[in-house]
Amino acid sequence: MKQIFFTICISLLFSLVNGQSFYSLDYTISFGNDETADYIQSPSFRGVTFEGRGFVSDNVSLGGLFTWSTFYEELAGATFSEDNLTLTGTQYRYLNAFPILFQAHYYLGDDEYEPRAFLGGGAGAYKMVQRTNVGILSLEHNNWHFGFSPEVGIMFPVSMGTSIIVGFRYHYVVKAKDTMNFSWFALNLGLAWDNY
Amino acid sequence: MKLKVINPVMIMAILIGLVSCYPGGAEYYSDTDVVLTSYNDQFNFSEIQTYYLADSIRHVVDEGKEPDRTFDGYIISELERNLNTLGFQRLDTNDINAGQQPDVAIVVTQVIVQNYNIYYSYPWYPGWGWGYYYKDSQYWGYPGYGWGYYPGYPTYVSSYEVGTVQWQMFDPDNVDEDNQVIYVEWMGAINGVLGTSKTGTEGRITDGIDQAFLQSPYLSGK
Numbered sequence: 001m002k003q004i005f006f007t008i009c010i011s012l013l014f015s016l017v018n019g020q021s022f023y024s025l026d027y028t029i030s031f032g033n034d035e036t037a038d039y040i041q042s043p044s045f046r047g048v049t050f051e052g053r054g055f056v057s058d059n060v061s062l063g064g065l066f067t068w069s070t071f072y073e074e075l076a077g078a079t080f081s082e083d084n085l086t087l088t089g090t091q092y093r094y095l096n097a098f099p100i101l102f103q104a105h106y107y108l109g110d111d112e113y114e115p116r117a118f119l120g121g122g123a124g125a126y127k128m129v130q131r132t133n134v135g136i137l138s139l140e141h142n143n144w145h146f147g148f149s150p151e152v153g154i155m156f157p158v159s160m161g162t163s164i165i166v167g168f169r170y171h172y173v174v175k176a177k178d179t180m181n182f183s184w185f186a187l188n189l190g191l192a193w194d195n196y
Numbered sequence: 197m198k199l200k201v202i203n204p205v206m207i208m209a210i211l212i213g214l215v216s217c218y219p220g221g222a223e224y225y226s227d228t229d230v231v232l233t234s235y236n237d238q239f240n241f242s243e244i245q246t247y248y249l250a251d252s253i254r255h256v257v258d259e260g261k262e263p264d265r266t267f268d269g270y271i272i273s274e275l276e277r278n279l280n281t282l283g284f285q286r287l288d289t290n291d292i293n294a295g296q297q298p299d300v301a302i303v304v305t306q307v308i309v310q311n312y313n314i315y316y317s318y319p320w321y322p323g324w325g326w327g328y329y330y331k332d333s334q335y336w337g338y339p340g341y342g343w344g345y346y347p348g349y350p351t352y353v354s355s356y357e358v359g360t361v362q363w364q365m366f367d368p369d370n371v372d373e374d375n376q377v378i379y380v381e382w383m384g385a386i387n388g389v390l391g392t393s394k395t396g397t398e399g400r401i402t403d404g405i406d407q408a409f410l411q412s413p414y415l416s417g418k
Contacts, residue, residue, distance in 0.1 A: 088232075090222070
C-alpha cells in the first residue's frame with residue numbers, strides 16, 4: 001500500500017512540475033451504487049476532489065487524484081431482524097471515502113482554447129471509513145482497499161490558463177476483509193488551472 | 197521551471213467548509229434508545245395463559261452507587277399492561293402460594309453503568325443467543341451479570357450514564373434441575389443514555405416496552 005501511495009504522490013508531483021500540466025479543484029457530488037446504495041441511499045453532497053495532470057503528449061496526461069466524499073444517512077427507528085433477534089433503534093450511517101489514485105487520460109482534439117472532452121481513469125488506494133451508530137453502539141470498518149475509477153469529462157476554457165472542468169466518474173472499490181463492496185458515481189464540477 | 201501552487205487559503209477554506217458541514221448524529225437522549233428482543237422459536241407462545249411477574253426489579257449499578265428505584269413501579273406496570281393486552285393473566289404471590297403455577301415467569305433487571313461505550317466488529321449485533329440463568333432458591337433466573345456485557349468485544353470509554361431495562365420470560369417447566377439452569381424463552385431490553393426528566397424517561401420506557409411487544413408478534417401466537 002505504501003508503494004501505491006508513493007507512486008501516486010510521485011505522479012501528482014510530476015504533473016505539477018511538468019511544463020504542460022494543470023491541476024483542478026472540484027466540488028464532488030456522489031451517488032451510491034449497489035451495496036453502497038443499500039447502505040446509504042442518500043447522495044453525498046459533501047465532497048471535494050483535487051487532482052493534477054501532466055501531459056506526456058498532446059493528447060495524453062498522467063497524474064494523481066485525491067478525493068474526500070462523505071455519505072450520511074439517518075434511519076429513524078429502524079427495525080432489523082436476524083434469526084430470532086430483532087433490534088430497533090435510530091441508526092446513523094456514515095461513509096467517508098478517500099481515494100488516492102494514479103490517473104491517465106486521453107483528450108479529444110488538440111486545441112487548448114476549445115472545449116476538450118476526455119476519457120480515462122485511475123487506480124490506486126482507497127481509504128474507506130464506514131461507521132454505523134445505533135444507540136450507544138458504534139460499528140466501524142476502517143480499511144485500505146484497492147480500487148479503480150473510469151471517468152469521462154470535458155474541459156471548457158474560460159480564460160487564459162483557466163478552464164471549467166466537468167467530470168463523471170465511477171468508483172469501484174475491491175472488497176477487503178469483511179467489508180461490503182463499495183461503489184459509487186461521482187459528478188465533479190470545478191476549476192482547472194494550467195501550470196505554466 | 198515554475199511550480200504554481202493553488203492558493204492554500206482557498207484549499208483550507210474549502211476543507212474547513214466541508215468539515216463544518218460534516219453530518220451530525222444523535223442529538224437527544226431518546227435518539228440513543230435501542231430496543232432488542234430475542235426468542236426461542238421452539239417455544240409455543242400461543243399456549244400462554246398465565247404469567248408471574250416479580251414485583252421487584254433487580255438493580256445492577258456501579259460499585260458504591262445506590263440503585264435508583266424511581267421507575268421500578270412504572271416499568272412493572274407497563275410490562276403488565278402489555279402482557280394483559282395479549283390476553284395473559286397475571287398471577288401474584290398468593291396465587292403461587294395457593295398452588296397455581298404460571299405458564300411463564302418474567303423477571304426484570306435494570307442495569308445502570310457509567311463510562312459505557314462499545315466498539316464493535318461486524319456484525320454489530322452482539323453475541324445474543326440463548327443465554328441461561330442459574331436458578332436461585334429465592335427467585336427465578338437472576339443472572340450474575342447484566343445486559344450489555346459482550347464477551348470478546350472491546351469497549352471504549354465515555355462519561356455518561358447508560359441505563360438498560362431487560363426482562364426475561366421463562367417456562368417453569370423448562371428447567372434443567374440437575375445443572376440448575378432455566379432457559380430463556382423470550383427476552384427484551386431497552387437501552388439508552390439516561391436523561392434527567394421524569395416524564396421524559398417514563399415516555400421512553402413506555403415507547404421502548406411497547407416497541408418490544410410490537411416487534412414480537414409471536415407472543416400472541418402469530
